[in-house]
Amino acid sequence: MEGSDRKMDILLVEDNPGDIRLTQEAMRESGLPITLHVVKDGVQAIEFLEQEGAHEGVPRPDLILLDLNLPRMNGKEVLAYVKSNPELETIPIVILTTSSNDDDIRKCYTLQANCYVLKPIDFERFIGLVRSIESFWLELAALPQAADTT
Amino acid sequence: MHGEHDAMNNGDDRVRSIIEGIQRVASGDFSSPITVTGEEDDLDAIATGINMLTEEIAHRDKESNEKQEAILNILEDVNEAKEELEKATVALTESEEKYRDLVENINDVFYATDENGTITYISPIVSHIMDYHPEDIIGRPFMEFIHEDDLERIMEAFTDIVAGNLHPSEYRVMKKDGGYQWVRTSSRPIKDENGKLLGLRGVLSDIQEKKEREERLEKALTDLEKSNKELEQFAYVASHDLQEPLRMVSSYLQLLNRRYGENLDDTAKEFIDFAVDGSTRMSGLIQDLLKFSRVGTKGKPFEPTEMKEVVDTALKNLEIAIQDHEATVSVDEMPVASVDAGQMVQLFQNLIGNAMKFNRPGMAPEVKVGLGGSDTEWEFTIADNGIGIPEDQLERVFVIFQRLHPREEYDGTGIGLAVCKRIVERHGGRIWVESAEGEGSTFHFTIPKRRDE
Structure with a gap:
């Protein structure tokens, strides 16, 4: 575990500016050494993860926060892509959405989502949620090291 | 001489006696033969001869009588037989009339084909269905009249029927004007003693009307499914897209309070609280609306279910509420019923939850889950000792978003019983409530029994 020694990178895939800002604010309040990278649709998410185009040289994220309702390529497609890609599949993905639809939940776990979380309406709870996600996935959970691609 | 004279007189008497004897016989009296004197003369010979003839005639007369009697007996028998025959004829006529009535009033067409499927007979009533007269049809292959979309299916069905699997077929036949008409046929193969198909x-x-009815029903069903799908789509939109802006409103108001609270006075903070409270409640309403719509769209098929387990699950889900209210819940013996188990859990949970929630201050809730019913349905009851419901509100409690109490006293969106009603109705049952204000309420709902229960 080297969690607290280095800055953690989180990729947020979210198209709603209000939600992006809210997540940024919540992370700021949590005080953990985190860099939050934001992309606004599924296609950009894949480009980021493959470090293509405008995303050349970006770090491999330690955690992905993924919304489901996204333009161009939806969250489930991104999820399926990542979890079927040997270089990316070990990155934990937390689905962060407002959809309480049972089919969505089931489908996401089938596609190997690591966790499915509903966005709470209450900001206090949202902060608590973001804090829980960070502390669990970045501090408590032991994860495999990224495959050495250098 | 005297003797001669005597003989003379005697002779006259004997002749008279013979004449009288003949007259008796002639009149049909054969019982007294003519006296024979034993003088062995001609008169005696005549008397003896007549007596013999008389016997013969008597014998023949007797025989003749017997024969006549026999003939009379036969005649009588014949008459009786004739009467019976008449009766039978009347009965036959009657039954023939009935039969004719039946055949004439029946709209079914009888038909026969040969082994190649060529029509060899079809009843005249066919003209009512296909406009064709029998002579237009007889001699033509049956298959010629079947709608091409049905042809393959019917060929298969006919093969099946020839093989001995008898079942009716429904298909379209062509009418004389080229239009089509739905019919149903029940056929039977005719075979000779060697099993060769004749x-x-x-x-x-x-079955045109029946088919049209079916098609209308099917269309209504398709429409319903479509509207259900649209409703589900709407529900999804409601759960996702309507929630987003609400979350923004409430979250940023809270953030505002958090970051700039120091610069706001108490009134401003109070306003923010009301706005946050409002959006939180609206979010709750949206979630409830979603639950309500999902009763219909997300229901599972009915399966035989241990209702005891259903109630136990509901009680387990309510464990904390039961502890908080210090409630006691008793449950009668429960049956196996054909239901959607998940929805039944929700139903019991809502009703038992309500029973505890609307308690009288300072009085621990007592909830009784009971069972009654009839041959055709189960009747479940959930009785409490709570505040009860005013009589004029008994119907209203099942209407969506109707609340009977101020939020400060009893919280809730007013969806619970509306969902209950929808669940019960989806199961083909009824739900109602009986209540005495200040004494408690008893909710009843029924679930139809299936034939195998």
Whole structure:
């Protein structure tokens, strides 16, 4: 575990500016050494993860926060892509959405989502949620090291 | 001389006696033969001869009588037989009339084909269905009249019927004007003693109206499914897209309070609280609306279910509420019923939850889950000792978003009982409540029994 020694990178895939800002604010309040990278649709998410185009040289994220309702390529497609890609599949993905639809939940776990979380309406709870996600996935959970691609 | 004279007189008497004897016989009296004197003369010979003839005649007369009697007996028998025959004829006529009535009033068409499927007979009533007269049809292959979309299916069905698997077929036949008409046929193969197929015989009936009804029903069902899908789509939109802006409103108001609270006075903070409270409640309403719509769209098929387990699950889900209210819940013996188990859990949970929630201050809730019913349905009851419901509100409690109490006293969106009603109605049952204000309420709902229960 080297969690607290280095800055953690989180990729947020979210198209709603209000939600992006809210997540940024919540992370700021949590005080953990985190860099939050934001992309606004599924296609950009894949480009980021493959470090293509405008995303050349970006770090491999330690955690992905993924919304489901996204333009161009939806969250489930991104999820399926990542979890079927040997270089990316070990990155934990937390689905962060407002959809309480049972089919969505089931489908996401089938596609190997690591966790499915509903966005709470209450900001206090949202902060608590973001804090829980960070502390669990970045501090408590032991994860495999990224495959050495250098 | 005297003797001669005597003989003379004697002779006259004997002749008279003979004449009288003949007269008796002539009158049909054969019982007294003519006296024979024993003088062995001609008169005696005549008397003896007549007596013999008389005997013969008597014998023949007797025989003749017997024969006549026999003939009379036969005649009597014949008469009786004739009467019976008449009666039978009347009965036959009656039954023939009935039969004719039946055949004339029946709209079914009888038909026969040969082994190649060529029509060899079809009843005249066919003209009512296909506009064709029998002579237009007889001699033509049956298959010629079947709608091409149905042809393959019917060929298969006919093969099946020839093989001995008898079942009716429904398909369209072509009418004289080229239009089509739905019919149903029930056919039976006719075979000779060696099992060789000779042809088919069957009954054809008009099912146009039935089919049209079915098609209307099917269309209504398709429409319903479509509208259900749209509703589900709407529900999804409601759960996702309507939630987003609400979350923005409430979250940023809270953030505002958090970051700039120091610069706001108490009134401003109070306003923010009301706005946050409002959006939180609206979010709750949206979630409830979603639950309500999902009763219909997300229901599972009905399966035989241990209702005891259903109630136990509901009680387990309510464990904390039961502890908080210090409630006691008793449960009668529960049956196996054909239900959607998940929805039943929700139903019991809502009703038992309500029973505890609307308690009288300072009085621990007592909830009784009971069972009654009839041959055709189960009746479940959930009785409490709570505040009860005013009589004029008994119907209103099942209407969506209707609340009977101020939020400060009893919280809730007013969805619970509306969902209950929808669940019960989806199961083909009824739900109602009986209540005495200040004494408690008893909710009743029924679930139809299936034939195998």
